[in-house]
Amino acid sequence: MATKEELLEKMKNGVVEYDEEAVKEAAQQALDDGYVPLEMIMDGLAAGMEVVGELYDRNEYFVPEVLMCADALYAGLGILRPHVPKQEGGLNAQVVIGSIQGDVHDIGKNLVKMMFDVAGWEVHDLGRDVPLEKFVEEQMRTDSEVVAMSAMMTTTMLGMKKVIKMIKDKNPNVAIMLGGAPVTKDVANLFGADGYAESAGNAVSEGIKMIGRLREMQGKK
Amino acid sequence: MAELTPKERVMRMFRKEPVDMMPFFSGMGMVLMPAIKELGYQFPKVHTNAEMMAKSAIASSRMFGFDSVVVPYDMTCESEAIGNTISLYEDSMDILYPTIPEKMWKSMDEVQIPKNIMELGRMPLVVEALKICKKEAPELALGAWTLGPFTMSGQLLELDILLKGVFKQKAKVEETLDKITDMIIKVGQAYQAAGADFITLREMGTGTDLISPRTWKDMIQPRMRKILAAWKSPKVLHICGATNLIIEMMADCGADAVSVDIKNCLNESREKIGNDNLLLGNFDVFALPCKAETTVEEAVAGIKQNIDGTVDAVWPGCDLWPDIKEENMRAIVKTAREYGSKPSPAVGRL
Known part of the structure; x- marks a missing residue:
């Protein structure tokens, strides 16, 4: 053995x-x-x-x-x-995740999703090319604590701002994570998001750091 | 000496001959909403009508004084021609470019490029748009572009199939890339035959935030060389994302100029490729011309920083985002001309 x-x-x-x-x-x-x-x-x-x-x-x-x-x-x-x-599954928390409308890429989104899967969160994956209202509806339906959105191109990034406003208007306590190639910390702040990852790779790195923090929390329990 | 026409300025720059002022142009999409609105068009319509495509491109360039006019605007033309359906988002209030929501090919084994690709889908429409631009705007340098084979594969297949295949199914990936490479050569030649004065090969998804320099050298560079050798000059190679680790290899693919986006440190690139190579780039297409909070002064400072980075032409790091602030865009072009009055490393001044 x-x-x-x-x-x-x-x-x-x-x-x-x-x-x-x-x-x-x-x-x-x-x-x-x-x-x-x-x-x-x-x-x-x-x-x-x-x-x-x-x-x-x-x-x-x-x-x-x-x-x-x-x-x-x-x-x-x-x-x-x-x-x-x-x-025992960790935080018993929920997240709504998806790539925003106009964006059919989901590599970065799937890597961030992995982080939540590892941490034992309930993940509501909306897939890609997701209409803006769908994020809001799904958050309200599931009462998820976090909404994570990804955009691979500048051309779709601007939709995120609208989603954040729609969600925060209805429920200011929801944490919003943004990710994707064109998203910088500056943009995330400007749009009113609570966290960001700047590329698929950065999502890996940031996501993994979050796993590390979750492991520390787990250790302290 | 009299001022050069925009086309003369661009063509002289590509030959590294002295120009009257810093060229301001792009080889990627540069259609802008103020022009689309003035023409009474709607954004989703300009992709599927040759005349609207050409006229909106010309109007955008003339309205803001760009040196080039560029079509097409979206990256789905070839994928659509092969048989995939595009989303045009005609009901959306936002500016969204066409996408391929579902790809018909599920594995690399299915990849089969039709011989008559240029007769299918919107390919004839793009050729027609080029011809209209050539006729209607002879003073502007006419640019066309296609994706590179690795990036194009992401429009034809799920990209993770190729990314994982780089290690697990190398021969199959190479075979797929070769098929797409041959298609790209054909598309570029057709665009040049239709009158394109210069062409940009956009192998966007191969920066080192995605694949390693070794994979780039092994799988991407040979195909860049093959495509660029089959096209007439002038031709530009553009890559998005992190490119400082591969900039020397980019400059060694047979392009007349290399183009990079905002993640590239220009000064470092210049040091690596020397003063004889044309370096184009790389201003931030969101922060400088679009962001509501960016003042004209900040946009001007951004362009000065861009020129100080030793570029040979001020050229955006990506497609221009259409919803620009007009005052910022005008200040950006004006600054490029004035602050760029001195020679750049590879191009002198008249």
């Missing part, structure tokens, strides 16, 4: 080296051996993704590598997540 540390290491390395099979094997073994699934997710899968974020920041990994690492992470998550008891 492998020790917990060995399995965590195997999962972490499997994510970094985008080895889906190794991650799946370790995740299944962790379940079979009775280790706590949430711990395996946070200290194995998410820890691996943190390393991926560092490699990306250092220009050692690029988006193709990160996408493959994300696949490996999801392979493990698919095995472990169903075994995490609801109340």
Whole structure:
């Protein structure tokens, strides 16, 4: 029987080296051996993704590598997540996420979504090319705490401003995250958003940092 | 000496001959709402009518004194010609460019480019628009553009298939890129035959915030070279996002000029490519001409900074966002001309 540390290491390395099979094997073994699934997710899968974020920041990994690492992470998550008891699943929070109308790209959006999936949030993924009102309707329907929007092009970015206003008018407490290539901190502030990530890659890096913070919180519980 | 016409200015710049003042132009979309409104058009309509496309392009350039006129405006022409359906967002109140919401090809195996691509979809319409521009605005440098093969693949397939394929299915990715490369050569040649004075190859999605310099050298550069070798000069290579790590390779693809966006540090690029290469770019198309809070003075300062970055022409980092503030746009062009009265690194002054 492998020790917990060995399995965590195997999962972490499997994510970094985008080895889906190794991650799946370790995740299944962790379940079979009775280790706590949430711990395996946070200290194995998410820890691996943190390393991926560092490699990306250092220009050692690029988006193709990160996408493959994300696949490996999801392979493990698919095995472990169903075994995490609801109340233990982290924050029990909800997020509405999507790429804004006029934008059919969703790589960045999907990487940010991964961060919420890892953290155990309930994710309402509206997909891409999402009409502005749909974000507002979905937030109201689900009473989600966070709305995350992505735009890949300047030409679609301006729609975000309208969505933020519509949502904040109805419910000022909703936190809004913006992401996408043309979105800068300046733009996010100007539009009244609460957070931002400036590119698909930056979404990776920012998202991973958030995973890190969630892991710290988890550790303190 | 008499002032050059806009076209003479641009063509001389491409040949690195002295010009009368700093060129202000683009090889990417530069249609603007004030021109569309003056013509009584609606934004979603200008993409599907050759005359509206040409007239709105000409009116935009003449209204603000640009040196070039550029068509088409959107990146879905080839994908639509191959058989995909475009969204025009005719019911939206916002300015939205056409997109391909669903791609018919689900894997690289399905990629099959029709031989008669130039007869399909809106391709004849773009050719017609070029011809109208040529006839109606002979004083302007006529620009056309196409996407590069990697970026174009994102209009034909889900981009993550290619991105992951870079490692997992390299031969298949190369084969797909080759098919698209041949199509792009054909499209560019047709645009040049229709009268385009210069052409821009926009391999936008290959900056180093997406793929590595090694992948760029291995998979992108050979195809840039092949396409550019098949087109007549002048020709420009443009890449968005982070490009400082690949700028030397960009300058070594056979283009007459390289173009970069706001994420590029111009001075560093100039140092790397030397004073003999034309460097175009890279003003912020949202912050300077559009953002409600940007004053005319701030827009002017932004363009001066752009020129101090050693560009050979003031040229936007991307398509101009159509909803500009007129006073900012006019100040931007005026500043380019006045502050750019001195020679640039690769181009002297008359």
